[in-house]
Amino acid sequence: MLKMNYWTDKWDLDVAVCPCDSHFNDWVAKNKIKNKLIYHFGTGTHHVIGIKQATNKSNNAVLAITASKEEYDAYIQLSTEKAKVSKAYVAYFGDIYLTNPKILPDFDVVTMFHLCEFFFPNTASKSYGGMTDEKLLDMFTAKTKKNGHILFYMGSMAWAKALPIVQKWEKRAPVKRVGEFKTLLVFRKTK
Numbered sequence: 001m002l003k004m005n006y007w008t009d010k011w012d013l014d015v016a017v018c019p020c021d022s023h024f025n026d027w028v029a030k031n032k033i034k035n036k037l038i039y040h041f042g043t044g045t046h047h048v049i050g051i052k053q054a055t056n057k058s059n060n061a062v063l064a065i066t067a068s069k070e071e072y073d074a075y076i077q078l079s080t081e082k083a084k085v086s087k088a089y090v091a092y093f094g095d096i097y098l099t100n101p102k103i104l105p106d107f108d109v110v111t112m113f114h115l116c117e118f119f120f121p122n123t124a125s126k127s128y129g130g131m132t133d134e135k136l137l138d139m140f141t142a143k144t145k146k147n148g149h150i151l152f153y154m155g156s157m158a159w160a161k162a163l164p165i166v167q168k169w170e171k172r173a174p175v176k177r178v179g180e181f182k183t184l185l186v187f188r189k190t191k
């Protein structure tokens with residue numbers, strides 16, 4: 001059996017270089033998003049989305065994926081030190097391209113910030129069992145509730161690759177473009 005395509009690096013918070021998570025927290029605040037279930041692609045070691053949403057009295061809950069062992073270790077450290085954060089924020093370790101939809105609930109808000117950034121040549125092969133970026137986006141669209149939101153990061157290092165995928169998806173999927181917020185591009189699910 002093949003090994004997982006985990007990320008052999010980690011990402012510490014650097015808002016000057018990668019502000020998407022911080023902009024997401026701003027978007028949640030600006031739109032008064034409350035009592036919602038959020039799926040987040042790419043925690044970082046800092047876990048700022050999970051921590052913020054667990055502590056801002058929004059009653060939002062976050063499930064977030066990391067493919068980095070160091071980032072997952074940081075979550076274990078965080079949740080052992082701050083029990084109440086772990087009640088509203090769960091990070092898990094895995095390759096998002098191996099997502100099994102049976103395991104996930106439906107979400108009110110989904111971040112697809114790192115679409116196309118970490119696709120390996122073997123990802124969608126039969127032997128690895130993963131999916132393409134297009135399929136990943138379709139799967140998470142299906143997992144988004146009606147009137148829920150799907151957000152992209154226009155500053156992603158892979159945005160030039162992700163944008164045509166998003167443009168094609170926008171035409172076929174039950175989504176409506178809401179507009180830009182800082183570095184983020186926001187869609188609403190219509191059905």
Ligand SMILES: C[S@@+](CC[C@H](N)C(=O)[O-])C[C@H]1O[C@@H](n2cnc3c(N)ncnc32)[C@H](O)[C@@H]1O
Nearest residue numbers: 007011018042043044066067068094095096118
């Ligand atoms: C550049 S870092 C950005 C982290 C954070 N969103 C930020 O902006 O500060 C990319 C993130 O994607 C995660 N990641 C990379 N490949 C992944 C994969 N195949 N499945 C799930 N997460 C992945 C990494 O663990 C990391 O958290």
